[in-house]
Amino acid sequence: MTKRQNRMAFVALLIAGAILAVTLLFRALGSNSNYFYDPTQVAQGKAPVGRSFRLGGLVVVGSFKREDLKSTFDVTDNKNKFSIEYTGILPDLFREGQGIITTGSLVNGKFIATEVLAKHDENYMPPEVADALKEAKE
Structure with a gap:
């Protein structure tokens, strides 16, 4: 060459x-x-099954149950609600009626969370959760 x-x-x-x-x-x-989905999108089947994504909304009052380190609770966007199961220590700011974002995946129709993030002050709402709540009202 x-x-x-x-x-x-x-x-x-x-x-x-x-x-x-x-x-x-x-x-x-x-x-x-990790894409964000609200409870309505998950209920409609738009969220991926078996892959990690973020799910957020307001924790439904009266839905929180704890057994040792295993916690179950529902989140809502004021239109639909979805059950979440989390094993571990929840953040100190976790309360019913407050906005949260969880990371995890759908397993057999249940959302298994690997991480839970709670809002950090009285006025803050994660932008994705605020948008989902605003969209659900319309």
Whole structure:
């Protein structure tokens, strides 16, 4: 091969490598994203089954039950409600009637949470939860 052919082969390999790297990067980013769903979207079947996502809303008053470290409670967007099961220590700010966001997945029709985040002061509502509540009222 001539010098020019060697350079062309090298450039072609560089371009192919760059395309492969970008493709792998986008696949990795897409599989690790956690999308937010409200209880209505989960009830309608729009949430992925067996994959991690975020579910948020207001904790339904009177729905919280605890047995050792296992907690169950319902969240609502004032339109639908959905049951959540969490094993672990809940945040100090967790209360019935307050906004929360949980991360987890649907298993056999039940949301199994791996993380629970509670709002941090009296005036704050997670933007996703506020939008879901506003949408449910309309």
